[in-house]
Amino acid sequence: MDYLTIAIGVVGGIVGVVAFADAVTRRTDAYPAADKQTKTTWLAITGISGVVLVLGMIPGSLLRAPSLLWLAGLVGVLVYLCDVRPRLREVSGGSSSW
Structure with missing residues (x-):
């Protein structure tokens, strides 16, 4: 087994779970206010990607x-973490439910 590949897989899995958890905690009305797709769309993207x-x-x-x-x-x-999340933070005053 290649330990680097396993480490990359673990880090990717953690990032996927964090992105989905962040998408869940954001307000539904923040997505259209940030000129992004709906919360349901981003939950599907981050959820499937996370799995x-x-x-x-x-x-x-x-x-x-x-x-x-x-x-x-x-x-x-x-894409969610680098593009959507910063815009959501701007629109919602820089905070989340975390």
Whole structure:
């Protein structure tokens, strides 16, 4: 087993769970106010991406890091964390429910 691949898979899984948890805690009205897709859309994107990333933590699985589907999941959560989340924080006054 390649320990670097396992470490990348674990970090990706954690990032996926954090992105989904953050999307859940944001207010529903903040998404349209930030000129982004609806909360339901981002919950689906981060949820499905998070599941793919968590499954990528399993050594020997078809979704292991860095498979193409795993990379697509990583892109989904990174778009949320780097583009959507900052705009949501601006619109909602810089805080979340956390």
